[in-house]
Amino acid sequence: MRITLNTKFTALCLWMSVIFLLSHQNGQDSSETSGILLELLKLLGIGPGSSVQGALSYLVRKAGHFTEYLILAILFLRSQKERESSGKSALFALLFVFLYACSDEFHQSFIPGRGPTFADVLIDTTGGLTGIVIYEWKHRVLARIPPIYCKK
Secondary structure, three states, X not given: OOOOHHHHHHHHHHHHHHHHHHHXXXXXXXXXXXXXXXXXXXXXXXXXXOHHHHHHHHHHHHHHHHHXXXXXXXXXXXHHOOOXXXXXXXXXXXXXXXXXXXXXXXXXXXXXXXXXXXXXXXXXXXXXXXXXXXXXXXXXXXXXXXXXXXXX
16 A cells, blocks of 8 residues: 555644644643653652652653654655655755754743753754654665565
8 A cells, every 4th residue: 555645744744733732731741741751760769859860851851852853854754755856855854853843942932831942952853863864774775675575
């Protein structure tokens, strides 16, 4: 079954909506999103206020940023692949991820308990760049495999 461009574009738009909705959470709700990890840490004897718990909570939130934008870049590339050359698509994907990350941080400036940080834009863009590298690497590896061994 072949996925059409329209479906790929819809997936991209849906993922952008997920990022928007996660960013629309107020500061307290956003902090509670990593609550499962915090509960697990309590079970391991690492209580609230511990420096380990604070550091792990921070890392989990930033890993979420990274992963959201890694996926965004891949979805963008999937929706563009048939229309542009590989290099142009990668450059457009990186620019798209960076601009969406900037708009996301701007959006957060209007949400109570949240605020924009350029560090998050950098983390988001790094996640997007990683997604681009993975996507391009995968396609180059698949291009070397003879068609009888690989279904594209």
